[in-house]
Amino acid sequence: MSSRRTRPQSYRPTLLLWALTVVFCIAEAGILFLAYRHTLEYRQLSTQLGLVQQGSALAYQLSAGPATPVLNPSNDPRQRWLTGLLSGLLAGGTSLHSLENIRVAVGPVEGQEARRILAELNSRWSALTSQTLLSTLSQDAAADLDAEHHASRLAAELAAIGPGMGHLAMQLARQRDEAMRQADLFAVLAVATGLLACLVVGTLLLLQRRRSERSGRLMRSMMNQIGAGVCILGSTDKIADANRAACRMLGRPRKALRGRRLDEILSLNDGVWTGERPDGLPLAIERIPGVIEGYKGPLRIMTLLDVTARHLTNECLQHLANHDPLTGLPNRGFLAPHFERELQRCEENKSVLGVAVLDLDGFKPINDTYGHAIGDELLVQISQRLGAALRNGDVIARIGGDEFAGVFPDINNRDTLNFLGERLLGIFAHPFHIQGQLITIGGSIGLALAPDDGLDQDSLLKAADAAMYRAKHDGRPALRLASRTGDSVAA
Numbered sequence: 250m251s252s253r254r255t256r257p258q259s260y261r262p263t264l265l266l267w268a269l270t271v272v273f274c275i276a277e278a279g280i281l282f283l284a285y286r287h288t289l290e291y292r293q294l295s296t297q298l299g300l301v302q303q304g305s306a307l308a309y310q311l312s313a314g315p316a317t318p319v320l321n322p323s324n325d326p327r328q329r330w331l332t333g334l335l336s337g338l339l340a341g342g343t344s345l346h347s348l349e350n351i352r353v354a355v356g357p358v359e360g361q362e363a364r365r366i367l368a369e370l371n372s373r374w375s376a377l378t379s380q381t382l383l384s385t386l387s388q389d390a391a392a393d394l395d396a397e398h399h400a401s402r403l404a405a406e407l408a409a410i411g412p413g414m415g416h417l418a419m420q421l422a423r424q425r426d427e428a429m430r431q432a433d434l435f436a437v438l439a440v441a442t443g444l445l446a447c448l449v450v451g452t453l454l455l456l457q458r459r460r461s462e463r464s465g466r467l468m469r470s471m472m473n474q475i476g477a478g479v480c481i482l483g484s485t486d487k488i489a490d491a492n493r494a495a496c497r498m499l500g501r502p503r504k505a506l507r508g509r510r511l512d513e514i515l516s517l518n519d520g521v522w523t524g525e526r527p528d529g530l531p532l533a534i535e536r537i538p539g540v541i542e543g544y545k546g547p548l549r550i551m552t553l554l555d556v557t558a559r560h561l562t563n564e565c566l567q568h569l570a571n572h573d574p575l576t577g578l579p580n581r582g583f584l585a586p587h588f589e590r591e592l593q594r595c596e597e598n599k600s601v602l603g604v605a606v607l608d609l610d611g612f613k614p615i616n617d618t619y620g621h622a623i624g625d626e627l628l629v630q631i632s633q634r635l636g637a638a639l640r641n642g643d644v645i646a647r648i649g650g651d652e653f654a655g656v657f658p659d660i661n662n663r664d665t666l667n668f669l670g671e672r673l674l675g676i677f678a679h680p681f682h683i684q685g686q687l688i689t690i691g692g693s694i695g696l697a698l699a700p701d702d703g704l705d706q707d708s709l710l711k712a713a714d715a716a717m718y719r720a721k722h723d724g725r726p727a728l729r730l731a732s733r734t735g736d737s738v739a740a
């Protein structure tokens with residue numbers, strides 16, 4: 250499958266949107282530039298027009314007045330102004346005071362007709378004010394022309410410049426109106442383009458939004474159909490969204506999951522994420538991290554598999570494997586590794602570990618007299634009493650039919666162990682009530698200490714066992730502590 254085909258559907262409108270937005274922006278900028286240029290042209294033409302009208306009035310004024318200033322134009326500010334105006338209109342680079350006494354830059358006029366009129370006016374004015382003519386006039390004034398004749402000639406020429414200027418003003422006014430029309434047209438065009446851009450881009454945005462909403466709904470319904478729980482995680486590992494299976498599994502609605510971290514709900518225990526649902530049910534989850542492609546980039550997800558049943562079964566099997574089904578006490582399977590760990594700890598901490606072996610006295614006759622059911626119940630009650638007599642951290646296991654073994658960490662000395670043994674033996678002080686029968690039974694306990702009486706399980710159990718047998722032979726109920734030399738002594 251080509252990469253183009255695998256792109257999500259919502260990608261195409263985004264590209265189109267970008268393309269259209271760029272096109273509209275370029276068009277809008279071009280139109281606005283043209284509108285601005287025509288507005289500038291309009292303003293320049295307005296300035297030129299004002300000056301030309303002023304020049305026309307001045308020419309009329311000069312032609313109607315005395316001819317003296319014309320003979321020496323550089324001394325006449327009005328003539329200097331007129332000269333500046335014409336040169337500015339022709340080539341630019343001149344600044345003049347307007348009627349309102351504002352200094353304005355005179356730019357060259359454009360347009361064929363306007364330049365033609367201007368050229369004609371300028372040649373006429375140049376002929377009038379040229380230095381050659383003036384010098385000729387001043388040298389040969391007496392010979393050729395008298396001042397009066399010259400003045401009347403100049404007045405006639407000036408009288409012709411006035412209408413010429415008027416003509417130029419009309420031409421500039423036409424150009425100015427055209428520039429204004431163009432500026433207005435482009436302004437309207439810019440507004441229309443802007444509105445069109447808003448309409449097109451807005452419609453596409455709306456379509457894209459609807460499309461992505463539809464895609465979102467599709468994705469959500471697909472996620473909800475999946476049997477496994479799926480959580481979408483945010484950048485800080487907080488849950489951004491969760492599917493129906495995840496809500497059901499974790500026993501919480503979507504709202505309650507959003508913004509929370511999975512670590513706050515589940516904790517890792519022996520490789521399995523466990524926790525408790527709000528309704529109190531246990532939870533065991535297998536988490537599979539993954540990444541999926543989202544619209545805005547990769548999305549981190551966590552797939553949750555409910556392994557509660559398997560976990561509970563395992564726990565149950567583990568319990569069954571390590572506990573005596575009748576009494577619920579730990580069995581040999583549990584005791585052996587526990588014993589090993591405690592021995593290691595005892596060695597590391599340089600502390601003393603106590604070991605006890607307890608055997609019931611005369612249990613067989615009870616079985617024979619009352620039956621096995623009562624015998625069983627007696628074993629259960631004895632186990633419960635033993636459990637109640639222990640300290641925190643002590644463990645007692647059923648290791649045979651009527652035989653128990655205990656491991657007691659952090660024993661200070663033999664006296665403490667002896668005291669603990671007395672407490673265990675004390676459970677036989679009162680008879681047991683079973684099915685309306687009052688049953689009295691005793692027990693023999695042998696005690697040993699690590700490291701004094703042995704450094705491993707076997708030797709310690711053997712020492713305690715030997716002490717227990719000695720106690721049994723000495724009288725019932727009895728307690729014996731293994732001696733350092735291997736001989737047992739009465740506790």
Ligand SMILES: Nc1nc2c(ncn2[C@@H]2O[C@H](COP(=O)(O)OP(=O)(O)OP(=O)(O)O)[C@@H](O)[C@H]2O)c(=O)[nH]1
Nearest residue numbers: 608609610611612613614616621622624625650651
């Ligand atoms: N009711 C019941 N009896 C059991 C169970 N397991 C073992 N027994 C019985 O416990 C008895 C243990 O035998 P013994 O150790 O000779 O019993 P005892 O009478 O206490 O003998 P001493 O230890 O010498 O005092 C046997 O009769 C077994 O059948 C059990 O789970 N339930």
